[in-house]
Amino acid sequence: MLDSPDVVTITLNPALDDSFSVPKLVPARKLRCSAPRFDPGGGGINVARVLHVLGVPTLAVFPTAGHIGRALTELLEAEGLPFEGIEVGGETRLSHHVTDLSTGLEYRFVLPGTPLSQADLDRCLEVVRRVGHHAAYVVLSGSLPPGVSSDVIARVTCLADSIGARLVLDASGGALARAHGAFLLKPSVRELEEHLGRHLESAEDQLAGARELLVATQAGVVVLSRGHLGIALVTATDDVLLPAVASDVVSGVGAGDALVAGIIAGLVHGWDLPRAARLGLSCSAAMIATAGTSVFARQDIAAFTDDVPWGPHDRREEGRRESADRRAS
Structure with a gap:
């Protein structure tokens, strides 16, 4: 386990992702599939991997259950990612990603996950409190499992505040309505439309909707994912549209998580928000170019940007001091 992480991610509904292809998806027939690829999955885990x-x-924090949970943790160990898994009852979920080779279309089959009791949720959040006392950012990303209501958002917000960390939230549905006081929110256009109850067809509509979410939640920034069009950055003082970075599309799974990770990486290294967001877009493009939820290698990002914070950065200690100042104030 990492002693002093800059970032702690929380994944309350982790998954073991398998991805494979079939010549053509047809009903009521036995379909011959390609050899599967298995990767750790779940929003916060994907952010941590990038x-x-x-x-x-x-440091990635998540509940783990049963044989599938053990397989997930073995994959993370092989990647060398520091994590703390909290053993719970049941079985960690599977998620299936199937590509129809006749059309090139990708289909995702997402299972609900093992229920998480109140006691198990308390254990997960206590681990975050224990390991995150020096963290600059806490990331809560991904769906909520059965048994956990969107009220958990307020708990995690208070937890992040208590340890002096900024909360980054990538969630949907009722979770957005409870995201008061988060530092950064990252909805997609579809998720924002569902939250607001109306269509957001134009860029102007989307910027207005993102600002409405910003004001309602008093968040620091809304990063609105616009798919192939890129993102919108909305803060108290600015609206900025940034285009997507071109990439060969292999799989869109995990692209939003890579976007979040790239933004956080830039911010940890003291970059301003637009520069960090451009790194996030480059990471998203690199993720799209990989199969399933496999994470790109470090050298692969060079195809999309030469502005990457490799290793320690001379602004990093400044970022740590700013985090310490926030905790002291």
Whole structure:
């Protein structure tokens, strides 16, 4: 386990992702599949894996259950990612990603996950409190498992405040309505439309919707994912549209998590938000170019940007001092 991570990620509904292809998806027939690829999955775990590639000290916290949970942790150990898994009852979920080779379309089958009791949730959050006392950022990302309501968002917000960390939230549904006081929110256009109850067709509509979310939640920044169009950055003083970075599309799974990870990596190294966001877009493009939820290698990001914080950065200690100042104030 990492003693002093800059970032702690929370994944309350982790998964073991398998990805494979079939010649053509047809009903009621036995389909011959390619050999599967297995990867650790779940929003916060994916964010942590990309941060690890980018050289940011990160610890992933998540519940683990049964044989599938053990397989997930073995994969993380093989990647060298520091983590703390909290053993719970049941079985960690599987998620299936199937590519139809006849059309090139990708299909995702996502299982609900093992229920998490209140006691197990308390144990997970206590681990975050224990390991995150020097962290600059806490990331809560991914779906909520059965048994956990969106009220957990307020608990994690208070937890992050108590340890002097900034909360980054990538969630949907009722979770967005409870995201008061988070530092950064990252909804997609679809998630924001569901939250607001209306379509956001134009860029102007999307910027207005993101600002409405910003004001309602008093967040520091909303990063609105616009798919192939890129992102919108909305803060109290600015609205900025940034285009996507071009990439060969292999799989879109995990692209949003890579975006979040790249932004956090830039911020940890003292970059301003637009520069950090451009790194996030480059990480997203690199992720899209990989199969399933496999994470790109460090050298692969060079195809998308030459502005990457490899290893220690001379602004890093300044970022640590700023984090300490926030805790002291």
